[in-house]
Amino acid sequence: MIDLARVQKELVECSKDAEGSGIKVCPKSDNLVLLIGTIPGPVGTPYEGGIFQIDITLPDGYPFEPPKMKFKTKVWHPNISSQSGAICLDILKDQWSPALTLKTALLSVQALLSAPQPDDPQDAVVAQQYLKDYQTFVNTARYWTESFAKESSRGIEDKVQKLVEMGFPEAQVRSILEAVGGDENLALERLL
Amino acid sequence: MALRVIAISVVSTVLSFVGLQFCTDLSLDKLTSDGLVGWNLIHLDNASQDIELPLGLYTTIGLLVNCMINVFILLNLCLKAVFFTELYASETRKLVERLINYVIYKGMFLPLIVPPTIYQAGLWSTWLTVLCSLKMFQALARDRLERLNASPAATPWTYLRVYSALLFVFMVDVLWIRFCLTIYRTHGSSMYLLLFFEPFSIVFETLQAILIHGFQLLDIWLHHSACNSNDFRTPKLLDMLTAGSLLELKGILIRNLGFFLDMATFFMALGHYLYIWWLHGMAFHLVDAFIFLNIRALLSAIINRIKGFIRLRIALGTLHAALPDATTEELRAYDDECAICREPMAKAKRLNCNHLFHLACLRSWLDQGLTEMYTCPTCRKPLFAGVPENQTNSDVGTISSDEQLARQISAGLDRPNSARHTMPAGLYPNQTLNTPEGVPWRGAGLDSGWWHSWPNQGVDGAGPSTAIRTVGLGRVQMMMRHLASVGETYAQTAFEDTAWNLWPINPSQASASGSTISPPGGRLPERTGSLHLRNASQSANDDVANILAMAETVREVLPHIPDDMIFQFSKPFPFIREILFKHLILGMCDG
Numbered sequence: 048m049i050d051l052a053r054v055q056k057e058l059v060e061c062s063k064d065a066e067g068s069g070i071k072v073c074p075k076s077d078n079l080v081l082l083i084g085t086i087p088g089p090v091g092t093p094y095e096g097g098i099f100q101i102d103i104t105l106p107d108g109y110p111f112e113p114p115k116m117k118f119k120t121k122v123w124h125p126n127i128s129s130q131s132g133a134i135c136l137d138i139l140k141d142q143w144s145p146a147l148t149l150k151t152a153l154l155s156v157q158a159l160l161s162a163p164q165p166d167d168p169q170d171a172v173v174a175q176q177y178l179k180d181y182q183t184f185v186n187t188a189r190y191w192t193e194s195f196a197k198e199s200s201r202g203i204e205d206k207v208q209k210l211v212e213m214g215f216p217e218a219q220v221r222s223i224l225e226a227v228g229g230d231e232n233l234a235l236e237r238l239l
Numbered sequence: 240m241a242l243r244v245i246a247i248s249v250v251s252t253v254l255s256f257v258g259l260q261f262c263t264d265l266s267l268d269k270l271t272s273d274g275l276v277g278w279n280l281i282h283l284d285n286a287s288q289d290i291e292l293p294l295g296l297y298t299t300i301g302l303l304v305n306c307m308i309n310v311f312i313l314l315n316l317c318l319k320a321v322f323f324t325e326l327y328a329s330e331t332r333k334l335v336e337r338l339i340n341y342v343i344y345k346g347m348f349l350p351l352i353v354p355p356t357i358y359q360a361g362l363w364s365t366w367l368t369v370l371c372s373l374k375m376f377q378a379l380a381r382d383r384l385e386r387l388n389a390s391p392a393a394t395p396w397t398y399l400r401v402y403s404a405l406l407f408v409f410m411v412d413v414l415w416i417r418f419c420l421t422i423y424r425t426h427g428s429s430m431y432l433l434l435f436f437e438p439f440s441i442v443f444e445t446l447q448a449i450l451i452h453g454f455q456l457l458d459i460w461l462h463h464s465a466c467n468s469n470d471f472r473t474p475k476l477l478d479m480l481t482a483g484s485l486l487e488l489k490g491i492l493i494r495n496l497g498f499f500l501d502m503a504t505f506f507m508a509l510g511h512y513l514y515i516w517w518l519h520g521m522a523f524h525l526v527d528a529f530i531f532l533n534i535r536a537l538l539s540a541i542i543n544r545i546k547g548f549i550r551l552r553i554a555l556g557t558l559h560a561a562l563p564d565a566t567t568e569e570l571r572a573y574d575d576e577c578a579i580c581r582e583p584m585a586k587a588k589r590l591n592c593n594h595l596f597h598l599a600c601l602r603s604w605l606d607q608g609l610t611e612m613y614t615c616p617t618c619r620k621p622l623f624a625g626v627p628e629n630q631t632n633s634d635v636g637t638i639s640s641d642e643q644l645a646r647q648i649s650a651g652l653d654r655p656n657s658a659r660h661t662m663p664a665g666l667y668p669n670q671t672l673n674t675p676e677g678v679p680w681r682g683a684g685l686d687s688g689w690w691h692s693w694p695n696q697g698v699d700g701a702g703p704s705t706a707i708r709t710v711g712l713g714r715v716q717m718m719m720r721h722l723a724s725v726g727e728t729y730a731q732t733a734f735e736d737t738a739w740n741l742w743p744i745n746p747s748q749a750s751a752s753g754s755t756i757s758p759p760g761g762r763l764p765e766r767t768g769s770l771h772l773r774n775a776s777q778s779a780n781d782d783v784a785n786i787l788a789m790a791e792t793v794r795e796v797l798p799h800i801p802d803d804m805i806f807q808f809s810k811p812f813p814f815i816r817e818i819l820f821k822h823l824i825l826g827m828c829d830g
Contacts, residue, residue: 049389050580051388051389052458052462052580052581052582053579053580053581055462056581057581077390078389078390079389079390080389108607110579110580111579111603111604111606111607112607144614144616144617144619145578145579145600145603145604145616146578146579146616146617
């Protein structure tokens, strides 16, 4: 049985600090088991300026079992699968501790973007490129960030504009778009 | 509308069943009149037939039953609208499944024991219908409360409205039990005892749901109040203590009272089936097989619940005994929430790294067993590795003066003597108390050869100087080990240096003795122990005096005693003089 009181407290804590850190967590639907996390790309890395979305699923044993996280936004990183978005991070596996929270887990994922570990790769192709041809890796990572992470952000802005022009309040539009993971049709259904 | 259709179907099923019961059990003489009654009940709306029938009473009864059924259905629909407003598709589907299961398992055994009369059929049908409605409302309330608990948009008012359904079911059930008691007293037959089992089962089950979701409602209400009253800052310590005590109380109540209510529910259901079997004459027909299956399922559930409860108690007890409780001062100084559940702590367990957690949270963390070694959730320090250090600290407390050190050494000497007196003269007990354990070995062959030379010389009746030298060496090493156990860094260094200093003499001793045989590793301590014991028995008093003198000498070396005094004390023992000289050099280096 998930400790829902703790999850609610974590969501409140994340929303308080969302302006400063840029890390957000919100429910995907009307339950606390499926969540969407959002992290900004770290400054000084090829991922700078990108907004990366992460699917979060809380197991029944949470907080004694680690949350299941994977990237929804495509990202070029040695420790993140470019195909499935699976993340290779020890605190999401055997090094999980119940004192960690969703926010600290997302911070660790953000730190992983800053400091890749090619010796323990999730994506062998990216890791090999990182080791043998670093400049190409940087260019590819930046290109993927421009193509997917920023496009996702720009797409959200366009959808917000469309829905605001329909007459809905902007704050509500943004929160619902985040909740449905950027799907304009689902957001429209929920607004009506 | 769906619920209305379901209820009508259930009632029609019961009525058809009763009619079928009439046809099969009536005698030949009453066949005509009772058949007319059954036919009349089924075709209530046929006015022309009613006029032709000679029995007007049955028509009245039929119409009355029809009216009551409609009132009951209307009442159920109103209550559903009040408590649940609108059912989800999954809730409707679950409701239908539960309804069918309940009618089959609770209703199919009644014809076995109920006399075939109109009054009995009406009574037991009403009983079954009312209990069925209560059961369905209770199940709906629990499902809805679970759904609301998992929803971040739940408000205290929404929760309270659904929670009221549980309270309503409980009150109606209590009234129904009182009504059944009235019926039982009126008739006085043992068969009517069957009326009580199922209502009591529903009472206990509803009480458990009221207990669990009552705490949930309280949590939601407190959370909502905290969000609304951000401006009003209540004292933090008071909030922490109150909420923490509430959390502990919640855990205890849900764990123990929940177990009791579960057991009561199971035993009431079991009693229901056993009593039916008893009323049926303790027979072994085909129909009884279904009763046995139900009884077996209930017994299995009871056993599993008891096993789970016992396992939980054992785990909590073990964890409770292994870790110390945090004192009130520690809780106030910590001034933080439990890092696992983010709730205030009124009582907590303190780990060796001085982090505090709830006992229940720690138990859940250990139950997961994600890693092979259990660690502190905050700093990942091993949970139970610090226990020997605690024992060491307690040992440090006991050794508070040099006099106690000397007394311990004397006690160590006296024990082998007393042990030897109780043994036969020709037998030497294996006393490892005097064996210098923990001495690091460097180069197995050479070291073993050197160490082996001493016992051989002793056994061969070597000179007294050799024997005294061996005894002195053992005592010095024992003193060094005691000093090392105190935990002082300098003593530890001295002990290691003493061990290192022994080996330069090794080549000369090995060449002098000429013995290169290496004894088995397991037998060496035994041999050395015997030798020490024999020497100790010969000159116990002299050894005590020598050890005290050497202890005093070693103690005086630490504050940098002049060389001439050292030479005076260690003149009879040239080997010891070299050790003391090394200590002096170390002392100078530290100074």
